[in-house]
Amino acid sequence: MILFGASGHSKSVIDIAESIGERITRIYDDNPKVEAVCHIPVQKFLAEPINANEAWIVSIGNNRNRKKIVEKLTQHFGLLVHRTASVSSWSSLEEGTVIMAKVVINANTAIGKHCIINSGAVVEHDCMLGDFVHVSPNASLAGGVIVGEGTHIGIGACVLPEIKIGKWATIGAGAVIIRDVEDGAVVVGNPGRVIG
Template sequence: MKVYLLGAANPEAVRMLHAVKRSTPNVEFAFLDNDPNKHGSPFFGVPVIGGSALVSELKGPDARFVNLITGSTRLRYETTRELVEAGATLGQFIHPGIDLTMIRMGQGSYLQEGVIMQAEVTLGDNTSISAGSVVGHEGQIGHSVFLAPGVCIAGCVEIGDGTFIGTNATILPRLRIGRWVTIGAGAVVTKDIPDFSVVAGNPARIIKTNAVPYPDGRVFK
C-alpha cells in the first residue's frame, strides 16, 4: 500500500507516519504539496514528489490519498474535491493509538495522537481531528470538518459539514452546530449555532457570517 499525503507542512505528520509504519510495516508514504519550491526535497526525511497534478499518474489499486490541509475547511474541501475528481481513492491516516471500537467513519480521515472518541461516534468523509481532542458518545461529525487541538465536544452533539472548531473550544451536550460554522479558540458553546455562523467567547456569541458558496462538505457527489 502506498499512501500519498497532501500538504508537507507539519512535522507532526512525519512522526505520526513513523508510528503507523511501526504498526503496519508494509505501508509506504510520500508527500504531495502544491508549492513547487518543496518538490524534490525531503520533508523531515520523507520525499515530496510533486503536487496534486500527479494524482492521475499515481492512482491505482494500491494507492491511497489523504489531505492534511487543515488551516481552512473550505480549502480542505476544495483540495480534496480536486483529488477525488482526478481519480484518487481516499485513504485513512489515523494514529495507531486511537481506539476505533464502536466508531463509524467515512473516507479520508486524518486523526492525530491522543484523540478520544466515545462509543457510537460517527465521522463523515474528509474529517480531521487534532491531538488531544475529545468527541463524546453518539456525536455526529459531518464531512470536511476540522477540530483543532484540545477541542472538547460533549455527548450527543451534531456538527455540520465544513465546520472549523478552534483550539480548546468546548461544546455542551445535545447541541446542533450548523454547516460551515467557525468556532473560535476557547469558545464555550451553550446553544445551537445556525449555518455559516462565526462564534467566539464564553458563552459563544455570533460575531459574523461565513461567506462560503457550498451547501455542504461532501467530497463525493
C-alpha cells in the first residue's frame, strides 16, 4: 500500500496498517519536509507511478486538502480498518476511508469515500456520512445522523439522533448538537450554537 501525505496523520494511518499486517511500501508528498515517517521513505510526488496494482490512501487530515489530492490521483484507493475497531457487518465503508483504533460503527451505517473515523469515535446505527468527513477522537453520532461531505466533527462532540449536518460544516470540540446544521456552518458549545 502507498500513502500520499507525510504529515502527522500519516503516522496514525501507518499504525492502522501495521495493526492488520498491511505493509506500507512508500509515502509520497508534494512538498516533503521529512525524509521518512516511521522509517518509511518519503518521496516527492512528481508523476504518476508505474505500479497501478498497489492501493493508495491519502493520509492528509485536512478534509479540503485531502479532496484536492484525491481529485488529482487516478490510482486505486484502499481501505484501512484498525484491528481493534468494531464495524458492523451490516454497515458499508467506501474506498480511501480509514477507521482508527477503538472505533465503533453500528448496523446499517454508510461511511463515504476518503473519510477519517478517528480513535474511539462512535457512529451509531443508520447514520450516513458523506465523502471526506472527519469524525474526531471520542466524538459520538447517535442513530440516524446524516453528515454532509467534508464536514469535521470535533473531538468529543455529541450529535443527537436524527440530526442532519450539512456539507463542509465544522462542529467544535465538545459541542452538543441538538438541531440540524446548515452547509458551511461553524457550531460550538452545549447546546450547539452557530458562530460562523
